[in-house]
Amino acid sequence: MSDVMTPDTGVEPMGEVTVRHRGRRGDSVTKVIGVVVSILVSIFLLVPALTVVVMSFAGGTQIEFPPHDWGFVEYHRFFTDGIWIPAIRQSLEVGLPVSVFAVLIGVPAAVGLQRTSLPQRGLVRTLGLAPLVVPGVAYAVALYDFFSQIQLIGSYWGLVLADTMLVLPFVVILVEAALLRVPKDLELVAMSLGASRSRAVIGITLRLIRPAILSAFLLAFVSNFDEAVFVNFLGGAGLNTLPKTIFGSLRTGLDPSITAVATSLMVISTAVVVAAFALQRRGQGGRA
Numbered sequence: 001m002s003d004v005m006t007p008d009t010g011v012e013p014m015g016e017v018t019v020r021h022r023g024r025r026g027d028s029v030t031k032v033i034g035v036v037v038s039i040l041v042s043i044f045l046l047v048p049a050l051t052v053v054v055m056s057f058a059g060g061t062q063i064e065f066p067p068h069d070w071g072f073v074e075y076h077r078f079f080t081d082g083i084w085i086p087a088i089r090q091s092l093e094v095g096l097p098v099s100v101f102a103v104l105i106g107v108p109a110a111v112g113l114q115r116t117s118l119p120q121r122g123l124v125r126t127l128g129l130a131p132l133v134v135p136g137v138a139y140a141v142a143l144y145d146f147f148s149q150i151q152l153i154g155s156y157w158g159l160v161l162a163d164t165m166l167v168l169p170f171v172v173i174l175v176e177a178a179l180l181r182v183p184k185d186l187e188l189v190a191m192s193l194g195a196s197r198s199r200a201v202i203g204i205t206l207r208l209i210r211p212a213i214l215s216a217f218l219l220a221f222v223s224n225f226d227e228a229v230f231v232n233f234l235g236g237a238g239l240n241t242l243p244k245t246i247f248g249s250l251r252t253g254l255d256p257s258i259t260a261v262a263t264s265l266m267v268i269s270t271a272v273v274v275a276a277f278a279l280q281r282r283g284q285g286g287r288a
Contacts, residue, residue, distance in 0.1 A: 049266055056259035074260035084261060087245035091225050094156075094241060098163040099221040105164070106171030107213060111201060113172075114179040115187070129169045139166075140233040147234055154236025162230050167220040174219065178212030179205065215277065222272045226265070 056074050058067035078084050109128060113121055131139060143162050144153070152158030182205055190200035206213070228243035235244060242265070246258060 052259050053263050053266070055256075056263040058256070058259070074257045077257035078260040078264070081257060083245055083249075084242070084257070087240055087242040090239065091241040091243075094160060094163060094231075094239075095221050095224045097160050098167060098224045099217050101160070101164045102167045102171045102220045103213060103217050106168050106216065107175050107206070109168075110172050110175035110179060111205070114176055115184070115201065115205070125172075128172055131166050132169045136166075136229045140229050143230070144233045153234060154238055156239060159231060159235050159239055162234055163224050163227060166227065166230060167223045170219050170223060171216040174212050174216040175209060178209040182208050215275075218272050218275055222269050226269065 055067065057070055057072070058074065112118055113125055118124065140162075147153050147155075147158055147162075152161075186204050186208075187197070187200040190204055191197060195203070226243060227241075228247060231239060231241050231244045232247065235241070240248070242261070246261060249258065
């Protein structure tokens, strides 16, 4: 039997048109569902934060929503109470060196994982990212037992060391992602022109990923500034960062000035995260 040839008339068969139409309709439905879910999640996340912001402008002596009186009473207490500003200073004294050490350790680690033939790189990367996987409380309990044996409980540098390990994965992840976008050929060209390996890495690669390094520093600082588990386990009585002071004030009673503290923290954290992403995008745009 001979095959029956279907003439090419330029008109799509009805079956293909129907399948394509159903596919487009399915894509539209999926897109609408995604938008609705995104809006609901955003509302679920933003409403509590906006509620705290509104309550921070209450003019009374109690936490209430909606406020009957409006004013800056809580912010005045925040700046004059005598416990919040020292706590912020302590958080800065811990957070800044932690971020510096995390960058000084994380950047060479990321370069070693991406630019060398290090044996068992997968295992080393997994161990480096372990603080993201291990529950914070379990990690703090293990460190408490270890620090108590070497007399580091309540030590400033002990807390800095523990927090550095906690935020180190953020630096490694961001810097590794930036290194993937920098061609290795640039280093090879520099070395072929007489530059040493270290000079090629520092002068070319690290210069190109400088925005990613700065954004990693900022994200490490924000993550550490909001950390409350390690400081409660390892900080002892002498180290009172802002999150620890907030939890301590909740044990004795609900201080209305906490709403002003929380609002200030949200504003600072949002500004730092926005700056970090702006630096990241600027770096990507500069290499495009």
